[in-house]
Amino acid sequence: MPDLVAGNAVIGQSGGPTAVINQSLAGVIEGLRAGLAASGKVGRIFGMRHGVRGLIKPSTDGLLDLTALDRAKLEAIARAPSAALGSTRDKPDEAYCEKILDSCRRNDIRYFFYIGGNDSADTCRIVSEKASTSSYELRCFHVPKTIDNDLVENDHTPGFPSAARYVALALMGDGLDNASLGGIKINVIMGRNAGFLTAAAALARGDVALGSAPQDRAAPHLIYLPEVPFSTDAFLADVEAVYAKLGRCQIAVSEGIRDAHGEEIGPKLMRWPGEVDAHGNVQLSGSGALGDGLADLVKTQLTPKGGKAPRVRADTFGYIQRCWPEPSPVDRGEARAVGRYAAELAASGDASASVIIVRTSNAPDAYRSDCARAELAAVARRTRHVPPEFISGTNDVSAAFHAYCRPLVGELPKFERL
Amino acid sequence: MPDLVAGNAVIGQSGGPTAVINQSLAGVIEGLRAGLAASGKVGRIFGMRHGVRGLIKPSTDGLLDLTALDRAKLEAIARAPSAALGSTRDKPDEAYCEKILDSCRRNDIRYFFYIGGNDSADTCRIVSEKASTSSYELRCFHVPKTIDNDLVENDHTPGFPSAARYVALALMGDGLDNASLGGIKINVIMGRNAGFLTAAAALARGDVALGSAPQDRAAPHLIYLPEVPFSTDAFLADVEAVYAKLGRCQIAVSEGIRDAHGEEIGPKLMRWPGEVDAHGNVQLSGSGALGDGLADLVKTQLTPKGGKAPRVRADTFGYIQRCWPEPSPVDRGEARAVGRYAAELAASGDASASVIIVRTSNAPDAYRSDCARAELAAVARRTRHVPPEFISGTNDVSAAFHAYCRPLVGELPKFERL
Numbered sequence: 001m002p003d004l005v006a007g008n009a010v011i012g013q014s015g016g017p018t019a020v021i022n023q024s025l026a027g028v029i030e031g032l033r034a035g036l037a038a039s040g041k042v043g044r045i046f047g048m049r050h051g052v053r054g055l056i057k058p059s060t061d062g063l064l065d066l067t068a069l070d071r072a073k074l075e076a077i078a079r080a081p082s083a084a085l086g087s088t089r090d091k092p093d094e095a096y097c098e099k100i101l102d103s104c105r106r107n108d109i110r111y112f113f114y115i116g117g118n119d120s121a122d123t124c125r126i127v128s129e130k131a132s133t134s135s136y137e138l139r140c141f142h143v144p145k146t147i148d149n150d151l152v153e154n155d156h157t158p159g160f161p162s163a164a165r166y167v168a169l170a171l172m173g174d175g176l177d178n179a180s181l182g183g184i185k186i187n188v189i190m191g192r193n194a195g196f197l198t199a200a201a202a203l204a205r206g207d208v209a210l211g212s213a214p215q216d217r218a219a220p221h222l223i224y225l226p227e228v229p230f231s232t233d234a235f236l237a238d239v240e241a242v243y244a245k246l247g248r249c250q251i252a253v254s255e256g257i258r259d260a261h262g263e264e265i266g267p268k269l270m271r272w273p274g275e276v277d278a279h280g281n282v283q284l285s286g287s288g289a290l291g292d293g294l295a296d297l298v299k300t301q302l303t304p305k306g307g308k309a310p311r312v313r314a315d316t317f318g319y320i321q322r323c324w325p326e327p328s329p330v331d332r333g334e335a336r337a338v339g340r341y342a343a344e345l346a347a348s349g350d351a352s353a354s355v356i357i358v359r360t361s362n363a364p365d366a367y368r369s370d371c372a373r374a375e376l377a378a379v380a381r382r383t384r385h386v387p388p389e390f391i392s393g394t395n396d397v398s399a400a401f402h403a404y405c406r407p408l409v410g411e412l413p414k415f416e417r418l
Numbered sequence: 419m420p421d422l423v424a425g426n427a428v429i430g431q432s433g434g435p436t437a438v439i440n441q442s443l444a445g446v447i448e449g450l451r452a453g454l455a456a457s458g459k460v461g462r463i464f465g466m467r468h469g470v471r472g473l474i475k476p477s478t479d480g481l482l483d484l485t486a487l488d489r490a491k492l493e494a495i496a497r498a499p500s501a502a503l504g505s506t507r508d509k510p511d512e513a514y515c516e517k518i519l520d521s522c523r524r525n526d527i528r529y530f531f532y533i534g535g536n537d538s539a540d541t542c543r544i545v546s547e548k549a550s551t552s553s554y555e556l557r558c559f560h561v562p563k564t565i566d567n568d569l570v571e572n573d574h575t576p577g578f579p580s581a582a583r584y585v586a587l588a589l590m591g592d593g594l595d596n597a598s599l600g601g602i603k604i605n606v607i608m609g610r611n612a613g614f615l616t617a618a619a620a621l622a623r624g625d626v627a628l629g630s631a632p633q634d635r636a637a638p639h640l641i642y643l644p645e646v647p648f649s650t651d652a653f654l655a656d657v658e659a660v661y662a663k664l665g666r667c668q669i670a671v672s673e674g675i676r677d678a679h680g681e682e683i684g685p686k687l688m689r690w691p692g693e694v695d696a697h698g699n700v701q702l703s704g705s706g707a708l709g710d711g712l713a714d715l716v717k718t719q720l721t722p723k724g725g726k727a728p729r730v731r732a733d734t735f736g737y738i739q740r741c742w743p744e745p746s747p748v749d750r751g752e753a754r755a756v757g758r759y760a761a762e763l764a765a766s767g768d769a770s771a772s773v774i775i776v777r778t779s780n781a782p783d784a785y786r787s788d789c790a791r792a793e794l795a796a797v798a799r800r801t802r803h804v805p806p807e808f809i810s811g812t813n814d815v816s817a818a819f820h821a822y823c824r825p826l827v828g829e830l831p832k833f834e835r836l
Contacts, residue, residue, distance in 0.1 A: 013598075016599075017594070017595050017598045017599070019591070047836065050598075050600075064836060066836075073834055076832070076833060076834035077833075077834045077835070077836060079831065079833060080594060080833035080834060080835065081590075081591045081594055081595070081833075082591065082594035082595045082597065082598045083598035083599075084594075084598075084835060084836045085598075085836060086597070086598050086599075086600075087598045087599050088599075089599070169742065169743055169744070170738045170742070172499075172743050173437070173499045173500065173737075173738060173741035173742050173743045174736075174737055174738055174741060176435070176498060176499055176500035176502075176741060177435050177499070177500045177737050177740070177741040179500065179504070180431075180435045180468075180500045180501035180502075180503075180504050180505040181434075181435070181501075181504075181505050181506075181507070182468075182504075185737070187736075288706010288707065288709065288710055288732075288734055289706065289710065291706060292706055292707065313736075313737065314706075314736075315734070315736025315737055315738065316706055316733070316734065316736070317736075317738075318592075318605075318731075318732075318733025318734070318735075319591075319592055319595050319603070319731065319733055320588045320591060320592055320733065320735075322595070323591035323592060323594060323595040324587065324588070324591050325587055325590050325591045325831050325833070326587070326744075326831075413497065413743050413744075414494070415494060415495075415497060415498035415499075415743070416491055416494035416495045416498060417495070417498065417502060418465065418482060418484075418495060418502045418503060
C-alpha cells in the first residue's frame with residue numbers, strides 16, 4: 001500500500017434515489033474496512049445525512065458515524081431501495097464547495113466518496129480542485145448512480161438496470177391488459193434528457209424481432225424518446241395506423257419528449273402551469289399532465305374509420321419505477337462493485353476519480369462487466385444521450401439497443417397468448 | 419355422476435383484468451376435462467372472445483375452440499396476467515341476455531361459465547332465469563374476479579391479493595424514497611367504491627403496530643378510503659401534523675374518496691371535465707387529475723411553520739396495479755381453485771351458482787381457504803365495502819384489517835433503515 005494520508009472518510013448519496021444505491025454505500029464501507037481502515041489510514045467512516053447538505057452543517061448533526069455499523073445491519077440496509085443516508089437535490093457551486101471543504105477540515109476527513117449522477121461528479125471535481133489549491137490533502141471519488149443511464153464513459157449506470165426491469169415488467173402486464181380490452185394506452189416514463197429508460201419498454205416484447213412497421217410489432221407498438229424530435233401530427237398518424245389494424249395501441253413515451261425546436265412537449269400540453277423546480281425546470285415527474293394531455297390529443301384529434309371514438313387511457317409511471325423493491329440481480333451486484341472499487345482506488349493512492357462500468361462480455365448468457373476509473377472532469381456535468389445506433393426511425397429502438405439492454409435486467413417471464 | 423344434459427361448454431372473462439384471471443380460465447378447463455368432458459357430457463369447450471360481446475356475434479368468430487388446447491400452452495396462458503380470451507365492459511340487460519341465450523342454443527351450449535365481478539354474476543343470473551323460463555337446460559356459473567375485493571359472500575376475491583401485493587411493495591419503495599428526499603407524497607390507488615386495495619397500502623409498514631397518531635406511524639402515515647367521508651380541511655390538518663414532526667408525509671388515497679354528502683372528491687378538484695364512461699361514471703383511473711388536484715391543494719393551502727413551501731408530489735397508480743406480472747402465490751392458487759370448483763359444481767348437477775372463497779384458517783403461517791357456493795342472486799349487483807372493524811378513525815386501517823390482508827399477499831421483503 002502506498003504512503004497515504006491518515007484521517008477519516010465520508011460517504012454521501014445524492015439526487016434521485018434508486019433501488020440499489022444502498023448497495024453502493026455498503027460497497028464503499030466494505031471496501032474501506034478491507035483496505036484503508038484495516039491498515040489504520042482511515043479512522044472513522046462517516047455518512048452524510050442528506051448528502052452535502054448534511055456535511056456542511058456547522059454541528060455534527062448532519063454526520064452519522066458508520067465505523068462500527070454491524071455487518072448484518074449493513075446487509076439489510078444494502079437490500080433496501082432508496083438512499084438510506086437521505087439524499088439531496090442541492091447542486092453545489094464554488095461557494096458551497098468551500099463549505100464542504102471547511103467541514104472536511106473540521107472533521108479531519110481525507111477521503112470523500114459521493115454516490116450520484118453527473119452533478120455529484122462535478123461536486124467531487126470542484127471539491128478536489130479546491131482542496132488541491134489550498135494544499136489540503138483530500139481524495140475525492142465519484143460513485144456512479146442514476147436510473148437515467150446518462151453518465152458518459154459508462155457502459156451503463158447502477159440504478160438503470162433495476163428501473164429498466166420495472167419498466168419492462170410493467171409494459172408486459174400493461175400490454176396484455178391493453179390487448180384484453182382494446183383501445184389506446186399511453187405510458188409516460190421517466191427520463192427528461194435521456195431516453196434509455198423509455199427505450200427499455202421494448203424489452204416487454206420478449207425476443208420478438210424489432211424494427212418492422214408499428215402495426216406489425218409486438219407491444220409496445222410505439223416508443224418515443226427525447227432524442228428524436230416529436231411531432232404531434234406524426235404521433236397521431238402512427239397511433240391511427242396501429243389502431244386501425246389492431247384495434248389497440250400501446251405507447252411508451254418519455255416525459256422529456258421535445259419538438260423539432262427542442263421545446264418540451266409536456267408543458268405545451270398542460271392546461272395549467274406546472275411547478276418549476278430549483279434548476280428552473282418545469283416539474284414533470286409525478287404529474288399526470290403530459291399523459292393526460294396526449295390522451296386528450298388522441299381523443300379529440302383521432303377520427304378512426306367507423307367513427308366510434310377509441311378508448312384512450314394514460315398512465316404516468318411515478319417514483320415507483322426508481323425504487324421498486326425487487327431490483328435486477330445484475331444491478332445489485334454492480335452497484336456493490338462500484339462502491340467497493342472506489343474504496344480500492346483510494347487505497348491504491350489515487351487522488352480523485354469517477355468509477356465507471358465497462359462491459360467485458362455480451363455473449364449470450366455470459367454477460368460480464370468490470371469497474372474502471374475515469375477523470376472526474378470527463379464525467380462531471382456531461383449528459384449521455386441514447387446514441388443513433390440504438391434508435392430505429394422516429395418511433396422505435398433498434399435491435400442493437402435490445403442486445404445492449406436485455407442482459408442488464410435479469411430474467412423476464414414468458415407468457416403465451418390465445 | 420348425476421344424469422346430466424349433454425352439450426358444449428363456454429367460458430368467458432369480463433371487466434377489468436387481473437394478474438390471475440387466466441388461472442381461473444385454466445381451472446375451469448382443467449375441471450371440465452377431469453369431469454364433464456371425461457364423462458362425455460361436454461363435447462366442446464369454447465372460449466368467448468371479449469366476453470359476452472363475442473358470444474352474441476351471429477357468426478362463430480367470437481368463439482374460440484379450446485377443447486384440444488395443449489396442456490403446456492394452457493399453463494403458459496394461466497401464468498400470464500390479463501384476460502387471455504379478451505374482456506369486455508358490456509353489462510348485459512334483459513335484451514342482451516336474450517341474445518346470449520340464443521347463441522347458447524345455436525352452439526348447443528349447456529354449460530356457461532363467466533369469470534368476473536358482480537355484473538358478471540348478474541349476467542349469469544339473468545341468463546339462467548331466461549333459460550329456465552324457456553325450458554332450455556343451461557347451467558350457469560359465476561367465477562369470482564376483481565382487484566376491488568368488493569364481492570359479497572367472499573372472504574376476498576381472486577385478483578385482489580396480487581393487486582394488494584403490488585400496492586404494498588410500491589408503498590414500501592415509495593416510502594423509503596419519500597424518507598430520503600422529504601416532502602409530501604400522495605399516492606392515488608384504484609377502487610372507486612371499495613377501499614380494500616387502498617387499505618392494503620398499510621402492509622408496507624411491515625409488522626409495525628397500527629393505530630397510533632399519524633405522525634407516530636410508520637409510512638404510509640395517512641390512508642383515505644371511500645368508505646370514510648373525506649374532508650379537505652381534515653386532510654390538510656392531518657398532513658400538516660405529520661409534516662411538522664417528520665418533515666415528510668406519505669399518503670395513500672383511494673381514487674373514489676367522497677365528501678360527507680357522498681360526492682366524489684376527484685371531479686371537484688379537476689381543472690377540466692373528465693371523461694364519462696358508458697355507465698355514467700367520470701373516468702378516474704389512468705388520469706392524474708385527482709392526484710394533481712390534491713397536490714395543488716397541499717401546495718396552495720399548507721403553510722408550514724418556517725414558511726418554506728413543502729415539496730409535494732403525486733403519483734396515480736395506473737393499470738399496472740391490476741396486471742403486474744408477478745402475482746401473489748396465494749392468489750395464483752385460489753384463482754385456479756375457483757375455476758376448477760365451478761366445473762366441479764357443474765359436474766355435481768348444480769344448476770347455477772356463484773363460487774365463493776371461504777377462509778378456513780388464519781393461524782400465523784397456516785393460512786387456508788376453501789371454495790364454496792352461493793346463489794347467483796346473493797352476489798349479483800351487490801357491492802361489498804370495507805367494514806367498520808377494518809377502519810381506524812378517519813385516516814387509517816385497523817389491526818384487524820392487517821391480520822386479514824397480510825396472509826394473502828405472500829412474502830414481503832424486510833428492510834433496515836439508518
